[in-house]
Amino acid sequence: MATRADVPDITLNNGVKMPQLGLGVWQAPVDEAEAAVRFALADAGYRHIDTARIYGNEEGVGRGIKNSSVPREDIFLTTKLWNADQGYDATLRAFDASLKRLGTDYVDLYLIHWPVPSAGKLVDTWKALEHIAGEGRAKAIGVCNNKPHHLQQILDEGSIVPAVNQIELHPHFPQYLTRAFDTSRGIATESWSPLGGTSNSGWGDSSKPNTLLTAPELQRIGAKYGKSPAQVMIRWHIENGLIVIPKSVHEARIRQNIDVFDFQLTGEDFEAIAALDTGQRVGADPDELA
Ligand SMILES: NC(=O)C1=CN([C@@H]2O[C@H](COP(=O)(O)OP(=O)(O)OC[C@H]3O[C@@H](n4cnc5c(N)ncnc54)[C@H](OP(=O)(O)O)[C@@H]3O)[C@@H](O)[C@H]2O)C=CC1
Numbered sequence: 001m002a003t004r005a006d007v008p009d010i011t012l013n014n015g016v017k018m019p020q021l022g023l024g025v026w027q028a029p030v031d032e033a034e035a036a037v038r039f040a041l042a043d044a045g046y047r048h049i050d051t052a053r054i055y056g057n058e059e060g061v062g063r064g065i066k067n068s069s070v071p072r073e074d075i076f077l078t079t080k081l082w083n084a085d086q087g088y089d090a091t092l093r094a095f096d097a098s099l100k101r102l103g104t105d106y107v108d109l110y111l112i113h114w115p116v117p118s119a120g121k122l123v124d125t126w127k128a129l130e131h132i133a134g135e136g137r138a139k140a141i142g143v144c145n146n147k148p149h150h151l152q153q154i155l156d157e158g159s160i161v162p163a164v165n166q167i168e169l170h171p172h173f174p175q176y177l178t179r180a181f182d183t184s185r186g187i188a189t190e191s192w193s194p195l196g197g198t199s200n201s202g203w204g205d206s207s208k209p210n211t212l213l214t215a216p217e218l219q220r221i222g223a224k225y226g227k228s229p230a231q232v233m234i235r236w237h238i239e240n241g242l243i244v245i246p247k248s249v250h251e252a253r254i255r256q257n258i259d260v261f262d263f264q265l266t267g268e269d270f271e272a273i274a275a276l277d278t279g280q281r282v283g284a285d286p287d288e289l290a
């Protein structure tokens with residue numbers, strides 16, 4: 001069984017250490033999130049949880065953390081500012097409300113959820129995150145769903161370089177360009193929907209079935225190591241230096257998804273996975289999400 005000691009840390013650009021693998025909880029109702037978080041922390045060796053205001057389960061995540069009996073300081077907790085709360089003052093209020101729901105007095109990482117170009121509030125919102133970081137109530141701050149031209153606004157007008165850019169990233173959509181930009185600016189890239197996402201996941205017309213979890217190529221690679229397609233994909237993110245947050249609410253899968261530290265992909269495996277690039281997102285294009 002994998003243990004906490006198996007999961008490497010990524011050192012962020014401000015020196016904060018972030019476990020490279022965590023548990024995502026999008027679409028987990030509050031009670032399921034509570035149970036999944038408790039199990040992941042207390043029984044499966046996870047020390048990193050990814051939630052968001054918009055997931056509606058911050059209370060459950062907070063309770064799961066408390067019930068796990070793992071000390072808060074040993075856990076890396078991320079939440080995110082929702083689009084409707086952008087703007088300097090609204091962000092400060094939204095952050096306080098998230099902390100209250102989570103039952104904690106700090107988060108390890110606070111992220112702006114979408115750039116929302118049509119609102120024109122990205123930089124003001126970023127300045128509020130800088131204020132929160134200055135108070136020590138977020139150990140690190142970052143963004144989600146930023147293309148290089150969104151990040152450039154923050155780099156030009158902000159004082160702190162984002163620690164993390166959390167973006168859609170999986171074998172169908174490997175995001176080479178944004179990854180290269182992030183790396184060149186010292187920003188860690190974190191993969192969302194790292195397994196290709198949940199089928200019919202609520203993205204409206206852009207919702208697509210998950211074809212990666214049953215992909216014959218990933219099954220073939222996994223068979224060599226006694227691993228599932230999900231484990232092959234998680235290993236692919238890890239070996240690519242990406243932070244990865246697979247979501248599951250099932251105990252066996254939560255355990256399976258952290259059991260990826262006893263095998264290594266070969267060059268041929270990487271080539272076969274690279275061939276799965278279709279350029280297809282499962283989620284929204286950040287320039288189109290208003
Ligand atoms: N910043 C952003 O804009 C976004 C961030 N995120 C974050 O990223 C996380 C992960 O992305 P998400 O979209 O949830 O999708 P994932 O790519 O993590 O896939 C989750 C789906 O895969 C299933 N699954 C998980 N493990 C296995 C396994 N071992 N074998 C078979 N099926 C499995 C889950 O089912 P089950 O639960 O039933 O096991 C679920 O249906 C989110 O939970 C959220 O925290 C996600 C979207 C956008």
Ligand SMILES: O=C1CO[C@H](CO)[C@@H](O)[C@@H]1O
Pocket residue numbers: 026052054055
């Ligand atoms: O993280 C995410 C999942 O939930 C949201 C929708 O409800 C998305 O917009 C977002 O990117």
